[in-house]
Amino acid sequence: MLFDLGATAVKLGIFLGILLGAIAPVMVWVERRGSALIQDRPGPNRLGPWGLLQPAADALKFFFKEDVTPSLADRPLYLAAPVLAVLPALTTFVFIPFGPTVEVAGRAVPLVVSDASAGVLLFLAIASLGVYSLVIAGYASNNKYSLIGGLRASAQLISYELAMTLAVVAVLIPVGSFRLTEVVAYQRELWTPFGMWNVVPQLVGFFIFMVAAFAETNRLPFDLPEAESELIAGFHTEYSAMRFAAFFMSEYIAMTTLSALAATLFFGGWSFFGLVEGAARTVAGWFGPFWLWMGLFGLGTLLLKTVCFLGLFVWVRWTFPRFRYDQLMRLGWKVLLPLALANVIVVAAATLAGWL
Amino acid sequence: MTDLLWLIPLLPFLGAALNGALGPRAPKGLVTAVGVGVPGLALVLALGILWDYGTRLAPAPFEQVAYAWTAGPSSIDVAFLLDPLSAVMLFVVTFVGFWIHVYSVGYMGHEGGYQRYFAYLNLFMGAMLLLVLGANYLVMFVGWEGVGLCSYLLIGFYYDQKIPPEAGRKAFIVNRIGDFAFLVGMFALFATYGTLRYTEIFAAVAAAPERATAPYAFGLSLAAFVALCFFIGATGKSAQIPLHVWLPDAMAGPTPVSALIHAATMVTAGVYIVVRTNVLYQLAPGVSLLVAAVGAATAIFAATIGLAQDDIKKVLAYSTVSQLGYMFLAAGLGAYTAAIFHLGTHAFFKALLFLGSGSVIHAMAGEQDMRRMGGLKKALPITYWTFLLAALAIAGIPPLAGFFSKDEILAAAAGEGHWLLYAVGLATAGLTAFYMFRAVYMTFGGRFRGTEEQRRHLHESPPSMAVPLVVLAVGSVVAGWFGIPQVLAFGADVNWLHHWLEPVIAGVGDTAHAEHHLPLAAEWGLVLLAVAVAVGGILLARRIYGGDRALEGERRVVSALGPAHPVLVHKYWVDEWYDRLIVRPLALIAYGFWKVVDGWIIDGALHLTASVTELTGDLGRFSTTGNVRNYLLYFFLGVVVLLGWIAL
Amino acid sequence: MVPIAWYLLLAALLFAIGTVGALTRRNGITIFLSIELMLNSVNLTLVSYSRLLDDRTGQLVVFFVLAVAAAEAAVGLALFIAVYRHRRTIDLDRVNLLRW
């Protein structure tokens, strides 16, 4: 009992540490340097080597900026919005596995915070709660740009959630379970003795998932809720200081979790064609317990894949132009959704045929 | 050939439909072709069928079912019956009818509504044929009503004038009174025998007379009851007392119509139906006697009126009524053959008379008052001679048609020993001769008394009118030769019609009576007496009206009659009495019903329900506030109550 | 172990609250929300029974209720949008043309 609680606490701690301590600052840096790289300019390079300390400076600035609350704002909601933004983003990570179930002091410990039977469902459910923060922020700011941004956000998120969910469904059909651990396990036995990544049979689904992910995170080319050229900064126009930072971070965290999910669903999650276990076993042969190395290597692999996706996010952001709103809606409803449905049907048929 | 029987009634209906569809703009030639061609076809067809039927050795009644009208246990079909009786009627109707159609072409030539006229006339032909050919009372009744309708339409043909439409309405309503009784009779028959087919009913009656003679209603036996009802109907159709009032007014219609409908065919429908139902009449001696009495009364009554009329058509109308009286007299006496015989002969010479008068009126440009005529002999010779012939025929001068038929009736009266009836008949014969020749002399004799332009307008009728006159004249001569009594044939049995109608007039039970049981001498005496009376009437008329003495003769008569004359002129004020005794009270009652029953009770009830509804609505509407939450509340509270009722 | 009656009572309470809301509020949206509340209390009841009777049907019915609620929300809100366009309000006391 206590042990389990402790294990869960440890796992949670690890994740929170990674997300808040590592991913967010690093992403800030990556974003700014990456944009500079793409736009062929130096970017932040004064603080520390290659400006590596820039994020810290940003954080400091956020801490010390004045926290303005518009006088006509709906205060309680205005204050609640940023929190609502961060919470779901952080929570969803608990369903991402970073290793198999291992022996720790004679007890079986799954290397995942929560292995609920409705895992993916809960992931999506909680992720879908993120909408509220944007809408509430937009409304509470009592500012028409913010309101429009919030409205856009709600419409856009709901629209693309469909496509994304259906893509996930297509992945889950052959697996036959909502547990992400099962998804990973499935990919480890698919076709070859070393397993095969879902991206191969599910290429279409992967494409849909990624596009939807971009929209879900309000990233370019789908960042209309905060399109600066039209809405200043959309729903978080009025926010400043740490509350603004909260939105900022929540966006990065959402990106990260989605990337992790993508990695887990389509790229074998923590596994790498059996190499990870192998490496863990060999290293454990020299010293240290297996479960430790297993966890570390699994987490490492997962992070590696995640970071690749994050890079992709940045790359796309600075490369693509922004959609117009009606184009966005048309794409979501008239292209992605039918495509996803067709994909689901095809996959279901293939599963019945026994190919997957 | 007889299989085509159903075509005969159908053809005129088709003609009527066609002419009706053509519309007033239709070319006259086409209308004429249809209007006259159709009855012509019917005539040819009828002659063919009659020949085919008559030349059979034993002409059994031929019945043909056009189609089943009503289904069920007691089905009533649209069926046609061809038996000796209907054969005679068929011939008369088609023959006279056709020639009157031809006549109409000339007579109506200048009138408006030419096509409408022929449509009506064809329709009448169809209905009349339906009447005489129907194999059961219902089909017959359809025809019966049909002819009534046509009569109404044709009397009111000049709907833009005042009198004709009223006359039409009068005819229709009076007929309806009779029809009502007729319907009751039909119901009684149907209720008793479960069928309306002639053959079945008569067979049933003949098989079990006691059933028909059993007391039925109002202290009458079934036979008596039905016979009475039918007779009332007949009085309506055939203008017998007390329902005779419509016929004289019916003269408001075009003259050919008067000839065809109100002299030759339709008005004889009553006689026809009585004869057709003779089986029942034979079982109801009382009613038969009533029929005879009414007939006789009508005969003399109408004849007397005829004395005082100045309108030529009125004279003919009353003579028609009186002749019809003769027929009923015969029928009532059981001399059905005589009735039909007289019906046939009368059809010819009365039609001829009317057509002649029509030709006169035509020549006089619509003038109908005999006092303004006179001296037309030279102007319209054909008309004169034919008219004279017909007058002789109706007066009963041998060897013309009227003589034989009338004599047979009188003989029957005498033979039955009803001397009163005989006397009445004889007197009527004399009166008939008198007023007919009064008409002849006033019209054709003496000098012309009309205006100048009438004189200039005088002209003999066109052939289309002349030819029918001649044909019918021939008819009025020979028609009588089909029923020459044994006596007059010096014992030779040449009474063809008598034998022909034998199967239809089969005596039932003991009521079968031998006709001639008078000594031969008496027979001859009666015949000579009748002829003498007729001649006397003629001579008297000549004495009074002959030559140029028409008008002062009239004056002499008037003074001679004294106070009686106005009575006759005003037809015994029958119309006035009816108006006082029936029409006005009826109108009063109707007014009361309209004001009280309809106005207060019925409408009142209606308004009451309406206002109650409105009141409840006014009270209830406040529950519909239009506010959804209130409705929701009602609903919810209801649920709570229900739930409490269930749970606790 | 929580006695099932508690769940049921909780559901009943929620239902009552929802009812009062639906019957007393004037704002269409709020009424709609109250109705959703009632639906959910029913869901809770259903799930409780499926637990009590150890029968899955209750959960399935909840599933259908969810679907139907989705449809209801879609149509209902569309209606509100339409009403608002014409009357510039969704105060149901003002949308009462259908009256005497």
Place this chain on the structure above:
Amino acid sequence: MIEVAIFAIFAALALASALVVVLHRNPVYSTMSLVVTLISLAVLFVLLGAPFIAALQVLIYTGAIVVLFLFVVMLLNIGREEIGEQRGLVQKGAAVVGAGALLVIVGLSYMEGYGGAELAPLDEELVSLTGLAAELFGRYLLTFELVGLLLLVAVIAATVLAARERPAVPTVGRDLATAATLEPGEDGLVSERPDDEGDLAGSAGVAGGAG
């Protein structure tokens, strides 16, 4: 023990937020507190051994339906309810009384029904998803299809109803009109879908309803 605690907490939360839903004058607050109610109910569902239903609850209700409400609230920019003169006091009183009566009736019947009913230990079979899916696409397949049809109809109806007839002046940004008209359709369209997908993807497909 823990279970009782969790139940107590979330039941209280649900009740409180429900009261806010009903009583608050601002629709936005009502909506948000409805979200709270729903989530706490979801937790109770988990306690009752229906995690799948709980997930769906969050996914469909909070993730889609209530967002829809919020969206409409904002699109129509419905502010605080006009504090008009206190109309319909009778209505209010009757409503409260009726609700109280209902509560008493139901409560009494529950109490005498399951006052001390002890629950059988939760068996995994009840919780398992596959069983649920099997039954959903077995006994209730027809119902499922019908619900799909219903949703399809709802989509069409909503689109037609909300479609803007010219000239139309939405209170908030015109560029949202498309969204406004599309919006209501959305969850309909998707949760109506699984019936094309056939059997085992079904339950997952319903998750698609989350959209």
